[in-house]
Amino acid sequence: MLSNPFNIASGVRQGSTLSPALFNLFIDVFITALRDSGVGCWVRHMYVGCLLYADDIIILSPSLQGLQDMLCTCYNTSIDIGMQFNASKCHLIAFGRLASKKLATLFLGGDRIEWMQAIKYLGVHIVSGKYLSFDIKPIKRCFFTACNTVSSQSWRMDNILQLSLLESYCLPILTYAAAAVSFKARQLAELNACWNSVYRKIFGFNRWESVKVFIQGLGRLDLTHIYMLRKCKWLCTNRRCANPVFSNLLWVSLSECNDVNKFTMFMFMSQQRVSENFASYCLN
Numbered sequence: 001m002l003s004n005p006f007n008i009a010s011g012v013r014q015g016s017t018l019s020p021a022l023f024n025l026f027i028d029v030f031i032t033a034l035r036d037s038g039v040g041c042w043v044r045h046m047y048v049g050c051l052l053y054a055d056d057i058i059i060l061s062p063s064l065q066g067l068q069d070m071l072c073t074c075y076n077t078s079i080d081i082g083m084q085f086n087a088s089k090c091h092l093i094a095f096g097r098l099a100s101k102k103l104a105t106l107f108l109g110g111d112r113i114e115w116m117q118a119i120k121y122l123g124v125h126i127v128s129g130k131y132l133s134f135d136i137k138p139i140k141r142c143f144f145t146a147c148n149t150v151s152s153q154s155w156r157m158d159n160i161l162q163l164s165l166l167e168s169y170c171l172p173i174l175t176y177a178a179a180a181v182s183f184k185a186r187q188l189a190e191l192n193a194c195w196n197s198v199y200r201k202i203f204g205f206n207r208w209e210s211v212k213v214f215i216q217g218l219g220r221l222d223l224t225h226i227y228m229l230r231k232c233k234w235l236c237t238n239r240r241c242a243n244p245v246f247s248n249l250l251w252v253s254l255s256e257c258n259d260v261n262k263f264t265m266f267m268f269m270s271q272q273r274v275s276e277n278f279a280s281y282c283l284n
Helices: 018-037 064-080 137-154 159-169 171-175 185-203 212-217 223-238 244-255 260-266 271-283
Strands: 050-053 056-059 106-108 111-115 118-121 124-127
Touching: 018 050, 018 064, 056 064, 064 106, 124 137, 137 159, 137 171, 137 185, 159 171, 159 185, 171 185, 171 223, 185 212, 185 223
Parallel strands: none
Antiparallel strands: 050 056, 106 111, 118 124
């Protein structure tokens, strides 16, 4: 059965192959306006003051006045194309030595935007501070919730089958965005302990017993090495990226990475060779 026809007054058709192209034309106006304003962040003479993933927009500025100018540019552009921002869904976060200070109020049009101590962007919890850092508490809560859900339905199954289910449905929670996020050593140790607790529960180890050798005996890696392996694979996949902005950001971040010496030896290998060599390196 078909309903009576009706007109769509806003938005683009969901599922249509034309919709992303129309959206790109629409959103490109903001990028062009911000770049032409000359305000924002630049890396090696390339503009990175506006980052987008679909309709999630991040604008970056090294100064408060520059950030306010960028907000004004966004507001004026939205008026020109008939779009309206929801200021209640917009947030500000600061990094650097003044991040802990009381910062000036910024506005988007006539609406005030609140400063936040932490934000969630694309599933990653970012924390304000002198340096860029991330919050792992939501990750741990989500991980243990998923583990309890899976375990409650699979406790009668074979141990290896239980482990495979948890690897499929729970481990990705701990490794989400592993290639892009750099956790502190303490945070990575906490996440590794979370994953080790899975082995303890399934195979009946006590809390004070180490499962490191047992994990290696099963032919698997602990979370610390899984995390490093994901970074290696990502670097090998993107080391010849044709996008100049992405390529510059990749090598700048790599040059500042604390773990660069740990996986430089793997980065020029193919993905398959990385997996084989990294696994044998860890097990040996």
